[in-house]
Amino acid sequence: MKKKDVMKAVQKKNSNDNSLKKKKTTKKKTKTNKVKKNQNPEKKIVTVIPPTPKEEIVENNIVPEDLPFKKRLIRFLIKLCIFIVCFFLIVFIFFTITEFKPKEREKVNVSGEGFFTLNPGDSFQVMSWNIGYGALGDNADFFMDHGDMVQTASRDRINKNLNSIRNKIQDTKPQILFLQEVDISSKRARHVNELSSFRNHLNNYSSAFATNFKVTYLPYPLFDTIGHVHSGIATFSKYTIGDAERIQLPSSFIWPVSTVNLKRCLLITRLPIKDSDKELVLINLHLEAYDSGKGKELQTEKLLEILKEEKEKGNYVIAGGDFNQSFDSVDLSKYPLNEKLWTPGTIKVKDFGEGWQTFMDSETPSCRSLDQPYKDADKDHFQYYVIDGFIVSDNIKVDSFHTENLDFVASDHNPVLMKVTLT
Numbered sequence: 001m002k003k004k005d006v007m008k009a010v011q012k013k014n015s016n017d018n019s020l021k022k023k024k025t026t027k028k029k030t031k032t033n034k035v036k037k038n039q040n041p042e043k044k045i046v047t048v049i050p051p052t053p054k055e056e057i058v059e060n061n062i063v064p065e066d067l068p069f070k071k072r073l074i075r076f077l078i079k080l081c082i083f084i085v086c087f088f089l090i091v092f093i094f095f096t097i098t099e100f101k102p103k104e105r106e107k108v109n110v111s112g113e114g115f116f117t118l119n120p121g122d123s124f125q126v127m128s129w130n131i132g133y134g135a136l137g138d139n140a141d142f143f144m145d146h147g148d149m150v151q152t153a154s155r156d157r158i159n160k161n162l163n164s165i166r167n168k169i170q171d172t173k174p175q176i177l178f179l180q181e182v183d184i185s186s187k188r189a190r191h192v193n194e195l196s197s198f199r200n201h202l203n204n205y206s207s208a209f210a211t212n213f214k215v216t217y218l219p220y221p222l223f224d225t226i227g228h229v230h231s232g233i234a235t236f237s238k239y240t241i242g243d244a245e246r247i248q249l250p251s252s253f254i255w256p257v258s259t260v261n262l263k264r265c266l267l268i269t270r271l272p273i274k275d276s277d278k279e280l281v282l283i284n285l286h287l288e289a290y291d292s293g294k295g296k297e298l299q300t301e302k303l304l305e306i307l308k309e310e311k312e313k314g315n316y317v318i319a320g321g322d323f324n325q326s327f328d329s330v331d332l333s334k335y336p337l338n339e340k341l342w343t344p345g346t347i348k349v350k351d352f353g354e355g356w357q358t359f360m361d362s363e364t365p366s367c368r369s370l371d372q373p374y375k376d377a378d379k380d381h382f383q384y385y386v387i388d389g390f391i392v393s394d395n396i397k398v399d400s401f402h403t404e405n406l407d408f409v410a411s412d413h414n415p416v417l418m419k420v421t422l423t
Contacts, residue, residue, distance in 0.1 A: 091219075092256045092259075095256060095259040095260055096255070096256070096259055098215075098216045099258075099259040099260075100211070100213075100214035100215070100263055102211070102246065102248055102263055102265070103248065104247070104248045105245060105246070105247050105248070106245070106246050107243065107244070107245055107246075108208045108209065108210055108244040108245060108246050108267065109208070109209075109244070110206055110207070110208050110241045110243065110244050110269075111199060111206065111207050111208070111209075112199070112203065112205060112206040112207055113206050113240065114205065114206040114237050114238050114239045114240040114241060114271075115204055115238055116175075116238050116239050116240070117239065117240055117272075117274050118239045118240075118271050118272065118273050118274065118280055118422075119273065119274045119275075119422075120273060120274075120275070120276055120422055121421065121422060121423075122421070122422055123399065123419065123420065123421040123422075124174075124175035124176060124239075124419070124420065125172070125173070125174045125175055125176070125417060125418070125419045125420075126174060126175070126176045126177075126178070126318060126320065126390070126417070126418045126419075126420065127169065127172060127174035127176070127177050127178070127415055127416070127417050127418075128177075128178040128179075128180075128284075128320040128321050128322075128388060128389075128390070128415065128416050129165070129169075129177075129178070129179055129180070129411070129413060129414075129415035129416075130179075130180040130181050130286065130321070130322040130367075130388065130411065130412075130413035131161075131162075131165050131179055131180070131181055131182065131194075131410075131411050131413070132161075132181055132411040132412045132413060133181045133182070133183040133186065133188060133189045133194065133231060134153070134158040134159075134161045134162045134165070134183070134189055134192065134194055134410075134411075135151075135152045135153040135157070135158050135161070135188055135189055135190075136152060136153075136370065136411055136412040137153065137157065137160075137161045137408070137409060137410050137411065137412075138373065138374040138375040138407070138408050138409050139152075139153065139157065139373050139374075139375055140152035140153060140370065140373060140412070141370050141371060141372050141373050142370035143221065144290060144370075145341065145342050145369060145370035145371050146340070146341055146342075146370075146371040147370050147371050147372060150188075150221060150224045150225070150226060151187070151188060151224065152188070153190070154190065155190035155191075155192065158189055158190050158192055159192065160410075161409075161410040161411065162192070162194060162197060162410075164409065164410040165410050165411065166197075166198065166201050166202075168404075168406065168410075168415065169202070170201070170202075172404075172415075172417065174417065175237065175238045175239065176235070176236070176237050176238070176239070176282060176318075177202075177205070177235070177236040177237075178233070178234075178235055178282075178284040178320050178321050179198070179233065179234045179235075179236070179284075180233050180284070180285075180286040180321055180322045181231060181233075181286070181322075182194050182195050182198065182209070182231065182232060182233065182234045183195075183229070183230065183231045184196075184230040184231070184232075185228075185230060186227075186228060186229045186230055186231060187225075187226065187227030187228050187229070188226060188227070188229065195209055195232075195234060198234065198236070202236055204238065205236040205237060205238055206236070206237050206238075206239075206240065206241045207234055207235060207236045207237070207241075208234070208235050208241060208244035208267060208269050209232055209233070209234045209235075209267075210232050210233055210234075210244075210246040210265050210266075210267040210284075211230065211231070211232040211246075211263075211265075212231065212232045212233060212262050212263055212264055212265050212286060213229050213230070213231040213232065213262045213263070214229065214230050214231070214263075215228065215229045215260050216228060218260050220260075232267075233265070233267050233284045233285070233286055233321065234267075234284070235267055235269045235282055235284045237269065237271060237282070239271050239280075240271065240272065241269050241270070241271060242270045242271060242272045242279065243269075243270055244267065244268065244269045244270070245267075245268045245269075246265050246266070246267060246268075247265060247266040247268060247302075247306065248263065248265050249264040249265055249266065249287070249298075249299040249302050249303075250295070250298040250299060250302060251263070251264065251288070251291075251295055251298075252288075252291050252292065252294040252295035252298065253291065253295070262288075264286065264287060264288055264295075264299060266283050266284070266285050266302075266303065266306060267283070267284040267285075268281060268282070268283050268284075268306070269281075269282045269284075270282075273316075273422070277314075278313075278314055278315050278316060279315045279316070280315070280316045280317075280318070280422070281310045281315045281316065281317045281318070282318055282319075283303070283306065283307075283317070283318070283319035283320070284320065284321050285303065285319060285320070285321040285322070285323070286321050286322045286324075287299045287300065287303075287321075287322070287323050287324050287325065288324060289324045289342075290342075293345055296324065296325055296345040297345075300325070300347055300351075303319065303391075304351065304352060307319060307352070307356070307391065307393075308353075310393075311355060311393055314395075315393075316393055316395055316396050316422055317391075317392070317393040317396075318390060318391075318392050318393075318396065318420070319390065319391040319392075320388075320389065320390040320391070320416070320418075321388070322367075322387060322388050322413065323347065323387050323388070323389065324344055324345065324387055325344050325345035325346055325347045325387060326344055326345075326346055326347070326360065326385070326386050326387055327346075327347050327349050327358045327360050327389065328346050328347065328348050328349055329349045329358060330360045330362050330386055331362045332362065332386060334362065334384075335365060335383075335384045335385065335386065337383070338369075338383050341369050341371050341383050342369065342370075342371075344385055344387050352391070354394075355393060355394045356391055356392070356393060356394065357391070357392045357393075357394060357396075357398060358389065358390070358391050358392075359389045359390045359391075359392070359398065359401045359416075359418060360386050360387075360388070360389035360416075361386065361389070361401065361402050361403035361416065362386055363402075363403070364402070364403040364404075364405045364414065365384030365385060365386055365403070365414065366385065366386055366387060366388035366389070366403045366413055366414050366416055367384070367385040367386075367387050367388065367412060367413050367414070368382060368383065368384055368385070368408050368412050368413075369382065369383035369384070369385070370412055371383065374407075374408050374412075386403075388403070388413060388414075388416045389416055390416070390418055392418075392420065395422075395423055396420050396421070396422060396423065397420060397421040397422075397423050398418060398419075398420050399419040399420060399421060400417075400418065400419045401416070401417070401418040401419075402416070402417060403415070403416050403417075404416070404417060
C-alpha cells in the first residue's frame, strides 16, 4: 500500500473518532438539559399552594349560608339597630343645630304708623282672635286633638277663611287687635304669608309680630308631616306704637322635644299717651296647650310677674289672647268636659291679687274641640271651651266685654271683644 493511501486511511479514522465523540457529547448535554427542565416543574409543584377562596374563610370555617337562621336574624337586627341609631342621631343633631333659639328679651320691629295718638280719657275697642293659621275652619279636625287630619285645608279654603276673618275685623273696626297663630309661608298654611296679608289689608294700623313657632322641617307624623312652620302672634294698633318687645316664656319641654316645639312668648307693645308719662302696655299672649300642666303654670307666673312690674310703674295694662286655660271665676257648667279629649288648665284669679280685672264670656264659647269637623256635627253635644279673654289693670274702665259667636266657620276660635276707657 502506498504511503499516500495509508495517510488517507488514518485521517479518515481520526475523523470518524471525532464524530463519535461529538455525538456522545451532544447526547450528554441533551440528557443534562432534560434533567434540568424536568427538575424545575417538580420544584413549582412542591412549593406553590393554591390560595383559599375568601368567601370560604369565615369564623369557625362556616360559610354565611350555613349559619343557623337565629344567628343570621340576630346579625340583621344588630345592623338594623345601628342604622336606626345613626339615623336618629343625625336627625337630632340637625334639629339641635337648626333650633329656633330666641333671647329672653329682644326688641321687635314695628311696621307702619298709627294714625292716632292716644289721649287720657280715650275710649276704644280691643279684639283678640286666634285665627287657627287660617286652616282650622268648620271643615277641620286635628290629629293632636284626637282627630284625623294633619293638613286641614286646601289653599283655596285657607284664603276663604282669611278673607272671612279680615272682613269681620274691618266690619268691627277695633282700634287694637291681638291675633294668635299667624303663619308666614308654613306648609300647614299652604305657604300663604298671612302676616303680609293682614298688614296689606289693615294698612291704616301699625303692627308688631313675635315668632313663637319656627321649625325648618318637622317630620311628624311620619307619612303626612307637619313640615316647615313659621308662626307667631301679631298686635295691630290704630294708635302710634312707641316700641315692641318679645319676652320668652318658660317651658316644661326638654331636649330633644324642645328643639321642634313652640317657644311661647309675650308680645309687649307700648303706646305713648299724650301729655302723660304713663303708657298703655298691651300684652298679646298664646300660652301652652299640649303639656302636662306645668308649662301653663310657669308661663302664668311669668305673666303675673310682668303685669305687676308694669302696674308698679303706674301704666295702663291690657293682657289678652288665648290662655289655653279658664279663669276659675268663670261659670263653665254649660260646657262639661270630656276627659278623653283635650282639657284646658285653670287660672286662679286670686293669684293676681288686687288691682286686676279678668274677663271671659261664659255665655258663648270661645273655642271648640278639634276631635271632629264642626260643620255637620251634633252641636248640642259638642265639646266647647272658654279660654280666650283679657286681664286688665284697674285704672282702666271696662265698658263692655263679650265673645262674638261666628259658629267657628273660619277658625276653631271665636273672637273676643272689649270696649274700655282710660281713666
